[in-house]
Every structure is written in structure tokens, then in C-alpha cells.
Amino acid sequence: MINEKYRDMLSKKSVIRNLSEFATKRGTEIGYENVFDFSLGNPSVPVPDAFSDAMVKLIKEENPMALHGYSPSLGNPEFKKAVAESLNRRFSMNYKPTHIFPTTGAAGAIAHALRAVTVPGDEVIVFAPFFPEYIPYITGTGAKIVTVPADTEAFQINFEKFDELLTEKVKAVLINSPNNPTGVVYSEDTIRRLTDMLREKSKKFGFNIYLISDEPYREILFEGVKCPYPSKYYDHTLSCYSFSKSLSLPGERIGYVAANPADPDSETIINMCGQISRGTGHNCPASLIQQAVAKTIDLTSDLSVYETNMNLLYKELVSLGFSVVKPGGTFYIFPKALEDDAVAFCNKALKYDLVLVPADSFACPGYFRMAYCIDTEKVERSLTALRTFVRTEYPGVGH
């Protein structure tokens, strides 16, 4: 008999996927270059040449049995060492390889971190708007998701609501800065208030609430913006990372969990990740990819295009009368729709071949997301479509 829980999930198809499929289909009609597809967060710049060279060198020169053999169950030692040393260098941390667990991207990292610090029935707090995949990550462990409503002024944290919802049932808090979908980076003040509150409540409740920090956009920061490293502010932090965006290789599924050494259970948690892995059939990222990343640990793709694209879009959106917070990083921007129903708004945009994602599935109705990881030339052409769309459909708006 098949499992009805998973069968039922089939009927709830992802809005983003549907829109992306629409864009592809429309592309076959008018040429994909004429579809202004802002639906998917797939990097638009190539992997660094040095990474490709590292892979080729490994394939040609390494002993194939060592290169392609099983990783130890807690991951490739060189990868773990390279990650620990890089984090220590960049964020003045104190990680050892034993604090690092390699995963299949941030998805794998979050899935392991959640299983390590919750049991079925526990609550996990997330902040709206949030990446819709957080729902299966959290409910997949048997935990319950508790959503703090958005701070729509600045897309920092609605602390009043957070304080209310942070009860004894909450065992973990999941944050994402720089943020998908807003592009906003949490300020140092936000991180301080957040972690002070976690410390205070942990003391009150008599156990440590874990902070799970999802950081795949950490390296995509715009001019003048600093992104505080959350683990630096709170000992009980599990940092979840993916090289998907920084190295432009989302399909290669490589990331890690880094447990703060100041947490007395940090090494136990990493060892537990190895056990969690056994039940989910995870068993480490691909060996070749772990080894190639170890050799190019501090490299990134040329990420500058995302800032160029953001500036073009932000300026145009503001001039068209949109209410929008300027992104500090990522490749997303998150304006308020020009009518209350963002789904209706985005449907109208499709007539102009603008593929925008309504934020209802990000738990923030009335807003929409644009993923501008596309060529700048296309962003430039999209501005005309955007102007025509707004002036035709919303003639009353102040533009």
C-alpha cells in the first residue's frame, strides 16, 4: 500500500515550479530570450575555472579507488579541514574538522540539523516570509512549524510576535540571512536582539534553544552591506551552508552543517548527523565534489552581476511607485504588489511575459518575488515590459 501522506503532497505542486514550467513553455512559443523569467533561483554565472581545473586534475591524477571510494561516514577529512579553517579565518571562529558535517547542500544540512535537535512534536520557529521548502524540511522530521509574521517595514524581525511565540515547546529557531525571498540582510542589531532573546528564554526554560542558520547567500553581499555571522553571537548555533550559489553548482549538492565549538554538545551533534544519515540514506555528498571544493574553498564565481541587476530593478520599481526594501544581498527582490491579491497581480504580469512569483507560498500574501539571476541584458529589456504592465494595468499608481 502506498503512503498517502506523500501521495497527497503530489497535488500541492510548487507555485514556483508551475511558473517556471509556464516560462519554459512560453519560451517555445516566442523564444525563451523574450520571456522575462524571474521565477527560479538558479545561478546565472559559471562555476570558477579553477574549480573545473581542480576536478579535471583530480580525475586525471588521483588514485581512482581513493577518489571515488566511500567517504568516511562523517565526510571527507580534507573537506572538513578546509571548511573549518576557512570559517575560522573569515569569522574568527574556532572550528575543528570534528565540528563540520558535509551534506548534500543546505537542504541536507537543515534536514540533519533539525533531526539532531528536535523530536517529533517539538515546535520550530520560522520568520515570514520564508523559503517554502522549509515546510517539508520541518514537517519531514515530525516537528511543527510556527511562523512569526513578517516585519513588512524592513523585513528584519517582528520581535513582539517572536517573543509571544517563543514558548517552551520551541526547540529550534530557523533563520535565513541574506534572505530568500526578500534579499534583506539581518543587521547586527537584529542578530543581537534575536540571540539575547534566545539566551534569556533558554535560561528560563532550562534547556538550550538551538539557532539553525541557513546561509547559502552569505557570499552574495552588495556594496557597504555586512552580514554578521550568527554563530559568533550565539553558542548554540548550527550554521547550514551550501556552495550552490557561491560556486554556482546547485546540482552538485554540496554544503555542510557547522556546529559552534562553544556548544558543549557540538561534536556529539556532528557525530549524530552521521547516524541520522543512515536512516535517510544520505551517506555524504559525492566524493569528487567534496575533494574539489576542498581545493577551492575560498573561491567564488564572479557574483557582481547580481548587484548590477538589483540596482536596475530597484531603481525602476521605485520609480514605478512600488513599495520595496532595497536588498543587501542574494539575487532576490521582494516588492509589494500593486493590488492586495498578489496572485492576481502576477497573473496579469504573465500577459506581458513577466514571470513573477506571488509570495503567498512564502507566508507573506500581497508581495511578490523576483529572482534576478539572469543576464543583465535581459533585465534591461524587462524594464520596458514592467513599465508597460504597470501603466496599463494600474494606471492610478503614482508613476
Next chain:
Amino acid sequence: MINEKYRDMLSKKSVIRNLSEFATKRGTEIGYENVFDFSLGNPSVPVPDAFSDAMVKLIKEENPMALHGYSPSLGNPEFKKAVAESLNRRFSMNYKPTHIFPTTGAAGAIAHALRAVTVPGDEVIVFAPFFPEYIPYITGTGAKIVTVPADTEAFQINFEKFDELLTEKVKAVLINSPNNPTGVVYSEDTIRRLTDMLREKSKKFGFNIYLISDEPYREILFEGVKCPYPSKYYDHTLSCYSFSKSLSLPGERIGYVAANPADPDSETIINMCGQISRGTGHNCPASLIQQAVAKTIDLTSDLSVYETNMNLLYKELVSLGFSVVKPGGTFYIFPKALEDDAVAFCNKALKYDLVLVPADSFACPGYFRMAYCIDTEKVERSLTALRTFVRTEYPGVGH
């Protein structure tokens, strides 16, 4: 608070891992070439050159965004097509790409298959002796493991006990042929009796019991031995495969679930695997590896060394008086220990630098496993150690 279930698993360290670590440590003392390490099932022959060439060509010639970008959530279309066509060619099946779900090796395949066709509390039948990782795979889904005792005569199936244990609570039956740890291949008669019984009981219970067939050793077959393809005999079969052994790349984590098209839910099950993936953070094997395997789908490493090694060991074991069934494939052999306590037997063997794995953790006490995926030259040298060990420690045995 950390999850005690996973913390508790840490104290139960794998016997195989412990022995393998002993072998590595002993190697630093006397040179690893002098440790007769039969502990680990890690392939000892290189990946085919054509596979390495395919990877280098992809890295050098493909568009890097396409090569390293996200796989569709149900996997790379070329990989799925290549797998379906290869299975159809080889086993006269009728798979379409929509019947194939790419996974991180057989571990990922079994984890997905189990979640698709069981709910927590259901029973899953396994046959002793079995690979110890089946325990976390099954209990990780919330299902219960039910063990059919070994047929120690031939290591086929103890049908009397199977019939007793195959109650209405059982939703899936997990088999593994060619078998780890015995090296035995299920005969066509065994597969027929097994699948006849599944059909009969399914009819009686009013639902289809799924057959989950773990087949990573399918390509390692010895002279004259045929391995029936179980799905050919039973429509409700989920075939779980890994390229780890056939292509010698266990660390690259690549395999699949293939659902028999004759099962009315086959495509639904594959689509459900995509949903299951979301909760475990699995999200497809590495894109580069999927694409390289698609281009070399029918290749294998040169697997002939395993038969050479098997023949050397089998002959020696028989002449030393061991009771042992001749393997039909894999790189394992499974003799009966020369005393009731196989743990004591294997501990004594360590004095002769022979690293053998007692089969208690395979649910078959009194036997031991030798993994002969090592150089033939080392197997030859090990025979002397084996003779000395047996003659010294068990002087009464008929040799």
C-alpha cells in the same frame, strides 16, 4: 535539546567499522600490505577509463550552468532515459524514464522505496543474513523489521518461516541477490516461490505487498551463474540499484529506484519519491555524476578479479574443513566459524592479522564474512595466514 534516539545510536558502533579501523591501525605498525583486511566492501578495481573521460569531456565542453545547475526534482532526464533503456534491453522490461528515480546509491534508493510503500508501524520482512544497514533504513521510516531466520543449507530462503511471518502487517519484503554477506545468488526457483507467495498473500490480504529488491551486486556474477531479475517475476517490485560496485564509485553516491510499469501505482510512486526527497533533504544525486553515468550506462569496471579471488579462497576454505556455500557473485564469502562463537573465532584470527567479520550483526551468529575486494596477490598471501590460524587454533578440525 538534542535528540536522544540518535545520540543513543552513537554507542552502538558498527562492528565492520571497528574492524576496519583496527586493520588501518595495525597497518601503521606492520605495513597495511601485511594486514589481511577482509572487512570492508569497498571495490578494489578502478572506475573504467571511459567514465573518467566522459566526466572530463562534460567539464570541458558542456555549458557550466546546465552541467552544474539543479537537476529537475525527479532527476536528470538523460540519466532516467539511459537507465530505462538499459534495463529494457537487458531484462526485456518496459520501463519509461517516468519509472526511474535517481538516488544517492542503493541506500538512498531503499530509503525512498520504503517510505513510499510503508507507514510508521508497518512491518518489513528481511531475510537473515542481511546487511546491517537495513536496520536503520527500515527503522528510520518508523516501520518495524521482521527477520526470517537463515536457510543455512544453501542461503536461499527459509520458506516455512517466511510463510509464518508474512502476515497482514507486512507491507514490504526486502531481498538482496546477489547477496551481501553470503555471495549467494537466488535461484529462479527461489524467486518464483517467493513471488508466488507474495501474489497469494496479497490476494488474501486485499492489498499488494511490495517487493523491494536491493541489487548493487547484479553485475558481479561468476561463471555459469544467472541472476533472475526479480521485477520480471512480480509486478509490484521496486528495484533499488547502485553503480557503486559495477563502476567502482561508491563515494559518488549514484543509483536509482526503478518501479515496474505493470504496477498501476508505479509512476505515482516515482513522483512520490520526489516528495519524500524534500523532507529528507536528498534532492537528487550530483548532476555531473548523473550525466557521466548516462553516457556510460552499460559499462562496468573489470570485475573479473573478484571471481579469481573467490576461487582461491573457496578452495582453501573447503580444504581446511570449513562449511561454506560457494558464492555465485559479489565479493563476499560466508563460511561457518570453527567454533560456535564467531566473535571469539574472529578475535583469534586477528592474532594472525586476518580481519574477518563475525556475522552476529548480520543476524546469523556462528558465521563470518570475508570481503575479498582486495588484490589477488594479497589473497594468495592470506591463504598461508589462514592455514596457520586454523591449524594452530583448531587442531582438531579435519584438514
